[in-house]
Amino acid sequence: MFGLAVSSTGLWVGIIGNLEFLQKNVESSFLQALIILSGFLVGIFLAPLAGRVIDRSVKRNILIYAGFARVVAILFMYLAIATNSVWWMVIYTFVIGISGTFANPAMQTMLPLIVKKDQLLGANSVHVNIFTGARIIGTALGGVMLVAMSLYSLYTVTLVSYVILLIATFFIRADEDVKKKKDAKAKKENFLSTIRELYPVIKKQRMVVNGIFLLIPAFLFISGFNLMVIEISELQNNPGIKGILYTTEGLCVFIGTFIANKFFKDKPKLTYMLAITFVIATAQLSLFFAEHQIMSIISFGIFGLAAGTLFPVVTTIFQTDVPSEYHGRFFSIKGMIDNIIFQALMLLTGLFLDTIGFKVMVVSFGISSFIYVSIIVLRHLSTKGRMNRESVEISK
Known part of the structure; x- marks a missing residue:
């Protein structure tokens, strides 16, 4: 967690550097978007293979290899800056995307091996808080450094943070029982074969299925987060509102994770999770009044509270209800699908902002979320009701 906190901050500092480098060297916004998304696209294709490798390997070793790959990736970025070559940055993006495809699900798979079951929700809450805090601190630090220092300095901060994460990974101790399956006629790793393998397992776990579906309204808000912040600042003619909204949402996520850890330690009930999702839909609808500063702050605060409560609870359900031998494949495929959904919803948000406008869009999203839930x-x-009737008939 310590290594993750440092590296996540460095990651966001690096993202600020990525945007600055692209702005200087690529004129086309479309090409800039393609370069940024290229790492995600590579990860999508490798996700099924990554999941199976994680399930059959020592997770700690995968985290070490991924950490080493991140360190090497920064060297490619140094070459990109030295030569003003976008191609070196594309290689950097590919390496970062590939390392994340293996490291992120491996991390989620490792937590249940290290942390006791009754403390798993608390660990997931800390995990969420680390990423939220890193986003706030990393973007602020990157912005300040960009004004006062060179791009080399930004990526040096990122390099140091990745080295600290790599060193911290060596201190992980977990009892891993790796079952390597030797099959002479091993099936080719692909998305469909992995889905066919996971589907019968996941279908039996009703809370896992519900958890997957209940994340969609939150994704609808998060995917267009940056675009909506920009639009709100223009509606209010107030550039400073951007930082206020980011900070408000981040602080409320912290409070939400505390609420989750305090009140959801026992097996979470679906009714509570549904209520949280209705709160997210309410936050979307309330953005109709976002031209008023206080209302926009309240809307983002409500969403932060709900998301901070929902995400660690759902993640804990995935870690406890999905059989451990399928964790690698499950989290890899889930991460792959999450990326696809995020990109599609982000494009949809941009399209709606250009066509129907901000107010109609947020009302449409809010109503859709209410109907969906x-x-x-x-x-x-x-x-x-059907299960109750069947139990009554059986008792008779």
Whole structure:
């Protein structure tokens, strides 16, 4: 966690550097977006292979290899700055994307091996807080350094943070029982074969299925987060509101994770999770009044509270209810699908902002989220009623 805190801060400092480098060397916004997304695209194709490798390997070793790859990636970025070559940055983006494809699911798979089950929710809350805090501190630090220092300095901070993460990884101690399956006719690793393997396992775990679906409204808000912040600052004619909204949402995420750790230690009930998702839908609808500064702050604060509560709870459900031998494949495929959904929803947000406008968009998103969650509620009540009737008939 210590290494992750430092490296995540360095990651966001590096992201500021990426944007600055692209702005200087690439005129086309479309090409800039393609370069930024290239690492995600590589990760999407490698996710099924990464999941199977994680399940069959020592997770600590995977984290070490991924950490070493991140360190090497910074060297490519140094070459990009020295030569003003975008191609070196593309290689850097590929390496970072590949390392993340292996490291992120491996980290989520490692937590249940290190942390006791009754403390897992607290660990996931800390995990969420680290990324939120790193985003706030890293972007602020990167912005300040960009004014006073060179791009080399930004990436040196990122390099040092990755080295600290790599060193910290060597101190991880976990009892890993790795079962290596030797199959002469091993199936080719691909998305469909992995889905076919996971589907029967996941289908039996009702809370896992519900957790997957209940994250969609939150993704709808998060994916367009930056675009909405920019739009709100223009609506209010107030550039300073950007920092206030980011900070408000981040602080409320901290409070939300505390709430999750305080009140959801026992097995979380679906009704509570549905209520949290309705709060997220309310936050989306309330953005209709975002031209007023106080209302925009309240909307982002409400979302931060709800998201900070929901994400660690759902992650804990995934870690405890999905059989451990499938963790690597599950988290890899989930990360791959999350990336696809994020990119699609981000493009949708941009399209709607250009066509129907901000107010109509947030109302549409809010109503869609309410309808979506209501359908899940009705399906849950229908299933619960059917199970009750069957139990009564059996008792008779």
